[in-house]
Amino acid sequence: MSLLEAKNIKKVYKTRFGGASVEALKNVSFTVEKGEYVAIMGESGSGKTTLLNIIAALDRATEGTVILDGMDLSKVKDKDVAKFRRDNLGYVFQEFNLLDTFSLEDNIYLPLVLAGKKHAEMKQRLDGIAGTLGISDLLKKYPYEVSGGQKQRAAVARALITNPRIILADEPTGALDSKSSDELLALFKKVNQMGQTILMVTHSTKAASNASRVLFIKDGMIFHQIYKGQATDQQMYQSISDTLTLLAQGGDN
Amino acid sequence: MKAGFYPKMAVSGMRKNGRLYVPYIAACILMVAMFYIMHLLGFSEMLEGFTGAGTARDILKLGSAVIAVFGTIFLFYTQSTLIKGRLKEFGLYSVLGMNRKNLSKIIFFETLITWFISITAGLAIGIGLSKLAELGFRKMLALESSYKFVVSGESIYFTLLLYTFIFFLIFLNAARLVRFSRTINLINSDKAGEKPPKANWFVGILGLFILLTGYGIVLMIKTPLQALAMFFVAVILIIIGTYLVLIAGSVLLCRILQKNKRYYYKTNHFVSVSSMAYRMKRNGAGLASICILLTMVLVMMSSTSSLYLNREDVLQNHYPRQLNASASNYGYSESYTETAKRLEKEVIEKAHEFGAETTNDISLSCCSFSGYMENGRLRVDIDPFTMGTSINFDNVATVYFIDLEDYNRITGKNVVLGKDEALVGVSGNIPVEDSICIGDETFKVAKRIDARADELKYIGLNEVVSTITLVVDDLGETASRYSGLKDSRGDTMLMWQWNFAFDTNLDEDKQAELGKILAKHIRDDLYPKEQDYFRVVCESRVEQRSDFVRTFGGLFYLGILLSIIFLVSCVLIIYYKQISEGFEDQGRFGIMQKVGMTKENIKKSINSQMLTVFLIPIIFACVHLAAVLPIIHKLLKLFGHNNMPLLLLSAGICVLVCGIFYAVIYKLTSNAYYKIVS
Ligand SMILES: Nc1ncnc2c1ncn2[C@@H]1O[C@H](COP(=O)(O)OP(=O)(O)O)[C@@H](O)[C@H]1O
Ligand SMILES: [Mg+2]
Numbered sequence: 001m002s003l004l005e006a007k008n009i010k011k012v013y014k015t016r017f018g019g020a021s022v023e024a025l026k027n028v029s030f031t032v033e034k035g036e037y038v039a040i041m042g043e044s045g046s047g048k049t050t051l052l053n054i055i056a057a058l059d060r061a062t063e064g065t066v067i068l069d070g071m072d073l074s075k076v077k078d079k080d081v082a083k084f085r086r087d088n089l090g091y092v093f094q095e096f097n098l099l100d101t102f103s104l105e106d107n108i109y110l111p112l113v114l115a116g117k118k119h120a121e122m123k124q125r126l127d128g129i130a131g132t133l134g135i136s137d138l139l140k141k142y143p144y145e146v147s148g149g150q151k152q153r154a155a156v157a158r159a160l161i162t163n164p165r166i167i168l169a170d171e172p173t174g175a176l177d178s179k180s181s182d183e184l185l186a187l188f189k190k191v192n193q194m195g196q197t198i199l200m201v202t203h204s205t206k207a208a209s210n211a212s213r214v215l216f217i218k219d220g221m222i223f224h225q226i227y228k229g230q231a232t233d234q235q236m237y238q239s240i241s242d243t244l245t246l247l248a249q250g251g252d253n
Numbered sequence: 254m255k256a257g258f259y260p261k262m263a264v265s266g267m268r269k270n271g272r273l274y275v276p277y278i279a280a281c282i283l284m285v286a287m288f289y290i291m292h293l294l295g296f297s298e299m300l301e302g303f304t305g306a307g308t309a310r311d312i313l314k315l316g317s318a319v320i321a322v323f324g325t326i327f328l329f330y331t332q333s334t335l336i337k338g339r340l341k342e343f344g345l346y347s348v349l350g351m352n353r354k355n356l357s358k359i360i361f362f363e364t365l366i367t368w369f370i371s372i373t374a375g376l377a378i379g380i381g382l383s384k385l386a387e388l389g390f391r392k393m394l395a396l397e398s399s400y401k402f403v404v405s406g407e408s409i410y411f412t413l414l415l416y417t418f419i420f421f422l423i424f425l426n427a428a429r430l431v432r433f434s435r436t437i438n439l440i441n442s443d444k445a446g447e448k449p450p451k452a453n454w455f456v457g458i459l460g461l462f463i464l465l466t467g468y469g470i471v472l473m474i475k476t477p478l479q480a481l482a483m484f485f486v487a488v489i490l491i492i493i494g495t496y497l498v499l500i501a502g503s504v505l506l507c508r509i510l511q512k513n514k515r516y517y518y519k520t521n522h523f524v525s526v527s528s529m530a531y532r533m534k535r536n537g538a539g540l541a542s543i544c545i546l547l548t549m550v551l552v553m554m555s556s557t558s559s560l561y562l563n564r565e566d567v568l569q570n571h572y573p574r575q576l577n578a579s580a581s582n583y584g585y586s587e588s589y590t591e592t593a594k595r596l597e598k599e600v601i602e603k604a605h606e607f608g609a610e611t612t613n614d615i616s617l618s619c620c621s622f623s624g625y626m627e628n629g630r631l632r633v634d635i636d637p638f639t640m641g642t643s644i645n646f647d648n649v650a651t652v653y654f655i656d657l658e659d660y661n662r663i664t665g666k667n668v669v670l671g672k673d674e675a676l677v678g679v680s681g682n683i684p685v686e687d688s689i690c691i692g693d694e695t696f697k698v699a700k701r702i703d704a705r706a707d708e709l710k711y712i713g714l715n716e717v718v719s720t721i722t723l724v725v726d727d728l729g730e731t732a733s734r735y736s737g738l739k740d741s742r743g744d745t746m747l748m749w750q751w752n753f754a755f756d757t758n759l760d761e762d763k764q765a766e767l768g769k770i771l772a773k774h775i776r777d778d779l780y781p782k783e784q785d786y787f788r789v790v791c792e793s794r795v796e797q798r799s800d801f802v803r804t805f806g807g808l809f810y811l812g813i814l815l816s817i818i819f820l821v822s823c824v825l826i827i828y829y830k831q832i833s834e835g836f837e838d839q840g841r842f843g844i845m846q847k848v849g850m851t852k853e854n855i856k857k858s859i860n861s862q863m864l865t866v867f868l869i870p871i872i873f874a875c876v877h878l879a880a881v882l883p884i885i886h887k888l889l890k891l892f893g894h895n896n897m898p899l900l901l902l903s904a905g906i907c908v909l910v911c912g913i914f915y916a917v918i919y920k921l922t923s924n925a926y927y928k929i930v931s
Pocket of ligand 1: 014024043044045046047049050
């Protein structure tokens, strides 16, 4: 059984006064296996964020089901959603979403504190990942004192510290310069090699070429997918570019 | 650029920021209206032609000065908060190509518009409400109401002058704020990461120390005169202490809580403690201002209302009977007593002539002088009032000698005293053992008495410094031992005094008439001209009553008006605090929700923060009030008010009313907060 299974997801945004409605997702189905590193690509406005938000239970689908490790998201009660997300998902945002009132350390602890964990345990978990992420020396600093790349690494730590079943990342390199982007992508790769499942949304070809599989979304539908297999990042980059060109020309698969 | 461009920009800027500008302009209007009313009541001819008008108007004049000063500070402060909230917008304009001068022009027109609205609406409301204010004033002071409607050109002129000046200052300040911030800072002004404040141990502890010193001074003071001397020192220490404690101390407290890992890393504490630590430094000052304003309101209202309500008591103490005569002179001689006897006889005769029956009469004489308590002895060789700053007024004491015969007559007792024995009563800061030393003489304490008990209080012990009352076997003999004492100016220190008071069967109008006749009679016919310093007066209680009502009513009225101003300012500070925090927290709660915080968690955390921030100022204000009540009690004694239970009751009621008002305001403004956050 797949770790994540999205079936026939449809999302319609209704404008407030009952005017025109936007169909952000028409009919999206895909699966993610345990230990996979999947990228979802698409142009701006193609519904990537919408899809990720539905998977993260930040939003509800108009139709269709999302099943994570055998649990149907639509069956999770509203009041349990936050807890579900805390226990099962790690989310990395484009704009970091760190709280300026907390030091990086406390930012990372936040989901564990919400889960009611003991300080000793939190510390132990953080010690386990801080080295990998290269933020051991930054923990006492506040978000405004560190660079964007460092902020994003802290955000990754916050996502990892709960030992989530899957990491969801929405354009994690979107707000970073190219050097920081490379570092972050290398980090994702490393984390993935340690067994962590990752689902990443991006419109950067370079970011996507790191993934083991790339899904293309257009006009609210999954359009195409490429497996990396034994290909190098370079070859993967090339085949993604080709697909994007094809998509832009309006061709079909 | 086209004419009318800047005014248009100004109008649209103010419209867009209506949430900030409407309360600000409302406050401006209120200040203008209040100032006009105060000025009108204090300076125009409106309140003229009643006894005590001068005092009452002086009090109102003082009030208009307070409003002018406070209003300036407050509007200044509010407007800078407002401008700081808009720096980003100005930054955008400057990116779009406006220079500092253009920005200043926009600000100029904004200020001009605010000025125009405030002045016209303020004066209109002031003029409209002035009659109401006057009627309220007349009612409180038991004056006849008048039906004349007065508009004073002079008051309008002064209001216009003052507020034009204030708005000019406000404009300069705003222009300065915009001019001295760089464009990049303007754009980033609210995004720029602000370092959470460091716990400043030094300042926090210093603040606590200053605050406690202020309290300590209040608690150490024993007499009203010392209270008067030290009151402002204590008040200033308490204000400074409050600011330091709320700014640094609260950060310190949060930091200490954060150090305690087991406490801090709990769902309920984590978010609220850290965000409080973060904003305390900025909001500490706001909280302290709210706290000080609340304290001022509480102190003013409890003291003035208690004075006003207690006026009849004070009157009765000063004027124990319907008609009261007294005589005094320096030194002591047998002839004084004879003069007193003659005066008593003549006054009674005159009263009978007038057709009054006299009853209930008291006649009592005493001798007194002041000295300085040192090592358990009242020193009379130094003059306390020439000691300069080294003086502790708590050690100044006045000693009163009463004849045993008078004491026995008044109290209906039959005490016998030996030579150098005395009945002793003290108040204030006087230790008493077996004997008491007054100058070079020592008196054996035969028995302690209460010198302020009903029968004895008519000698009129002063309420200003400590007092020692000694009942001695032979007043003449004792007085002669001290009659040689001179103060530093060479004047005789010993003072002889005689009080005579009686009731009649007359109605109030007649009492007043008799009082006037007796006063004239004494002045013209009975005044003992052969004795230089002899002073004789006669007053009726009825006439004095209106004077008391006027003074205390005037104070109470002023207290109410100033309280309104202070409370409104409080409301505005709280409102801006909630709004700005709302905008700050908007993003934060979004993030927390994404990271897995439930809506309930968020609500709980908001509520606990709100409650803490709500409770801090009012709790501090109540503690301040409790701490300064002793000193207020002593200051009120200067007005002859000595009614602690009433003061406590007024204080209690004020706390209750103020607390309810504050709670309502907080509820309303926190709705503004919730609206922004969700
Ligand atoms: N809350 C919303 N209300 C209405 N329309 C929305 C909302 N969020 C997104 N959309 C619309 O849905 C479409 C997909 O948006 P999004 O998922 O953000 O795209 P992407 O992340 O791929 O750029 C867009 O056309 C966008 O305008
Ligand atoms: Mg997006």
